[in-house]
Amino acid sequence: MSDTISATETQANRARAILAQMRHELRTPINAIMGYSELLLEDAAEPGREKFVPDLRKINDEGRRLLSLVNEILDPAKIDSKADLNLEAFAADIHHRMRTPINTVIGYSELLLEDAQDLDQQDFVSDLGRIHESGRRLLAMIDDVVNLPKIAAGQTYLELRDASLSGGIEEMMATIRFLEEQQLLEAERGSLLVVDDTEMNRDLLSRQLLRQGHTVAVAENGRQALEMMQAQRFDLVLLDIIMPELNGYQVLQQLKTDPDLRHVPVIMISSLDEVDSAVRCLEIGAEDYLPKPFNPVVLRARISASLEKKRLRDREQELYEEVQRNYQQLRELEKLRDSLTHMIVHDLRTPLTSIVTGLPTIEMLGELNPGQKEMLDMGITGGNTLLGMINDLLDVSKMESGTMKLDLSSVTAGAVVAAAAQQVAYLAKDKKLNLKTEVAPGLPSFLADDDKLRRTLVNLLGNAIKFTPTAGTVTVAARLREEENAIQFEISDTGEGIPPESFGKIFEKFGQVEGRKSGRRMSTGLGLTFCKMAVEAHGGRIWVESELGQGSSFLFTIPLS
Numbered sequence: 001m002s003d004t005i006s007a008t009e010t011q012a013n014r015a016r017a018i019l020a021q022m023r024h025e026l027r028t029p030i031n032a033i034m035g036y037s038e039l040l041l042e043d044a045a046e047p048g049r050e051k052f053v054p055d056l057r058k059i060n061d062e063g064r065r066l067l068s069l070v071n072e073i074l075d076p077a078k079i080d081s082k083a084d085l086n087l088e089a090f091a092a093d094i095h096h097r098m099r100t101p102i103n104t105v106i107g108y109s110e111l112l113l114e115d116a117q118d119l120d121q122q123d124f125v126s127d128l129g130r131i132h133e134s135g136r137r138l139l140a141m142i143d144d145v146v147n148l149p150k151i152a153a154g155q156t157y158l159e160l161r162d163a164s165l166s167g168g169i170e171e172m173m174a175t176i177r178f179l180e181e182q183q184l185l186e187a188e189r190g191s192l193l194v195v196d197d198t199e200m201n202r203d204l205l206s207r208q209l210l211r212q213g214h215t216v217a218v219a220e221n222g223r224q225a226l227e228m229m230q231a232q233r234f235d236l237v238l239l240d241i242i243m244p245e246l247n248g249y250q251v252l253q254q255l256k257t258d259p260d261l262r263h264v265p266v267i268m269i270s271s272l273d274e275v276d277s278a279v280r281c282l283e284i285g286a287e288d289y290l291p292k293p294f295n296p297v298v299l300r301a302r303i304s305a306s307l308e309k310k311r312l313r314d315r316e317q318e319l320y321e322e323v324q325r326n327y328q329q330l331r332e333l334e335k336l337r338d339s340l341t342h343m344i345v346h347d348l349r350t351p352l353t354s355i356v357t358g359l360p361t362i363e364m365l366g367e368l369n370p371g372q373k374e375m376l377d378m379g380i381t382g383g384n385t386l387l388g389m390i391n392d393l394l395d396v397s398k399m400e401s402g403t404m405k406l407d408l409s410s411v412t413a414g415a416v417v418a419a420a421a422q423q424v425a426y427l428a429k430d431k432k433l434n435l436k437t438e439v440a441p442g443l444p445s446f447l448a449d450d451d452k453l454r455r456t457l458v459n460l461l462g463n464a465i466k467f468t469p470t471a472g473t474v475t476v477a478a479r480l481r482e483e484e485n486a487i488q489f490e491i492s493d494t495g496e497g498i499p500p501e502s503f504g505k506i507f508e509k510f511g512q513v514e515g516r517k518s519g520r521r522m523s524t525g526l527g528l529t530f531c532k533m534a535v536e537a538h539g540g541r542i543w544v545e546s547e548l549g550q551g552s553s554f555l556f557t558i559p560l561s
Contacts, residue, residue: 020076033105052124062102066138105131106136109135110132190215190234191236193217193228195222221243270291391455424465432471468551477492490554493553497551508529
C-alpha cells in the first residue's frame with residue numbers, strides 16, 4: 001500500500017511541477033505579444049500610421065486575454081488544492097480555450113506585416129515580426145500539450161525528443177527531467193533486508209533505514225535470509241559477516257550462484273576492519289563493504305549508490321528483454337513475409353510461363369504485319385523479363401534460407417561469356433550500343449553452376465545496358481586472376497558511373513542508387529542481389545569500381561579450385 005501511495009504522490013508532484021513550468025513557458029511569448037503591441041500602439045499615434053491602430057488593439061486585447069486564461073487555468077492555488085490532478089483535462093482546456101485567440105494574433109500580425117511592408121514601415125515590420133513569431137511559438141506549444149500526460153506518467157525526455165516538439169515544450173521537459181534526476185540522486189528508496197544475528201544491531205540499523213524512507217525487513221541468521229529472499233523481492237541486502245551456522249561469506253556465495261538472486265546488490269557490514277575481509281567480499285560479488293560502527297551519512301550514500309546501480313541494471317535488463325522480444329517478432333514477421341513472397345511468386349510463375357511459351361505460337365497462325373510483330377516481340381520480351389525477376393526472387397529466397405544447391409559441372413569462361421552476350425544482344429541492339437566480349441586465351445575450365453553463372457553475367461550485362469547512354473559501349477571480359485587462383489569476370493560500361501557512397505548498398509534487395517549527374521534514382525531490383533549471392537555461393541567475391549564520368553565496372557571472381 002505504501003508503494004502505491006508513494007507512486008501516486010510522485011506522479012502528482014511531477015504533474016504540479018509540469019504545470020508550473022508550463023505556466024512559466026506560456027507567459028514568455030504572451031508577454032512578448034503584449035509588450036511589442038503596446039510599443040507599436042504608441043508609435044502608431046504618429047501621423048500616417050493611424051490605420052494600424054485597430055488591428056494592433058485587437059492583438060493587444062487578445063494578448064491580455066491569453067494571459068488571463070493562463071492565470072486562470074494554471075492558477076497555483078487551484079492546482080495545489082487538487083489531490084488528484086487530471087493532467088489530460090488541463091491539457092485539453094489549455095488547447096481548446098487558447099487556440100482561437102492565438103490564431104487571432106497570428107492572423108492580424110500577418111495582415112499588418114503585409115501593410116507595413118507595402119508602406120515601407122521597416123520599424124513596424126521588425127516588431128510585428130516578433131509578435132508573429134511569438135504567436136507561432138505559442139501555437140506550437142499548446143499543440144504539444146497532448147504530451148503532458150506522457151511526461152507526468154514518467155516518459156522521459158529522451159523518449160519524446162524525436163516527436164518534433166516545440167522549443168518551449170522541449171525546454172520544459174529538459175527542466176523537469178533535470179529536477180527529477182536531482183531528486184533521484186538525493187534519495188533512492190527501496191525494499192531492504194537487514195541480516196544480523198544481534199537483535200540490537202538489527203533494531204538500530206532498521207530504524208535508521210526507516211527514517212531514510214526505505215521499506216525494511218529483518219533476518220536473524222543467514223538461512224532465514226535465504227528463505228526470505230526466495231519468497232519475496234528485495235532491492236538491497238545489508239549482510240553481517242560474523243554469524244553462526246551460515247556466516248556472511250557463505251550467504252553471499254549462495255546468493256551469487258543463484259540465477260534468480262545473483263543480481264540483488266549486497267552491502268557487507270562487519271566489525272572486522274580489515275582490508276583482506278573487504279577484498280574477499282568484493283571478490284565474491286558484494287556491491288560494497290562497510291565496517292562497524294558506520295557513519296549514517298556514509299551509509300545513506302552507499303545505499304543510494306547501490307540502489308541507483310540496481311535501478312540502472314534493471315532498466316538495462318528490461319531494455320534487453322524488449323530488444324529480444326522485438327527481434328523475435330521481427331524474425332517471425334520476416335519468415336511470414338518470405339513465406340508469403342515465395343507463395344505469391346511461385347503461383348505467378350506457372351501462368352507466366354504459359355504466357356511466355358504460348359506467345360511465340362501466335363506466329364504459327366499466320367503472317368503478322370510489322371506492327372503486330374513488334375507488339376508480339378514486346379510481349380515476349382516483357383514476359384521473359386518478368387519471369388527472370390520471379391526466378392531471381394525465388395533463388396534469392398532459397399539462398400537466404402540455405403536450400404539453394406549449386407549444380408556444379410565443368411565450364412569454360414568463353415562459353416559462359418558467349419552465351420550471356422548472345423542473350424542480351426537484342427537489348428544492346430535496341431539502344432544502338434556496342435557490345436564487346438574479351439576473353440583471355442588459354443583460360444582453364446573450372447567447376448561452376450553453368451545456369452547461375454550465366455544468369456549472373458546476364459543480370460550484370462542487362463544492368464550495364466540499361467544505364468549506358470545510346471551509342472555507348474558495354475564490355476564483358478574474362479581473365480585469370482593469378483593472385484587468387486580464380487577466373488575474374490568484368491562487366492564495364494561507358495555510363496555516368498555509380499557514386500562511391502552507393503557501393504555498399506547496391507547489392508541490397510530492392511536497393512536504389514542515385515546517378516551522379518542526372519540525380520535520378522536507379523533501381524537495382526533483385527538482379528544484383530542474386531548476383532552477389534550466386535558468386536558467394538561459388539566461394540567468390542563481387543565488387544564495384546567506378547570513376548566520375550568514366551562509367552562503372554562490376555567485377556567478380558570464381559575460384560578455380
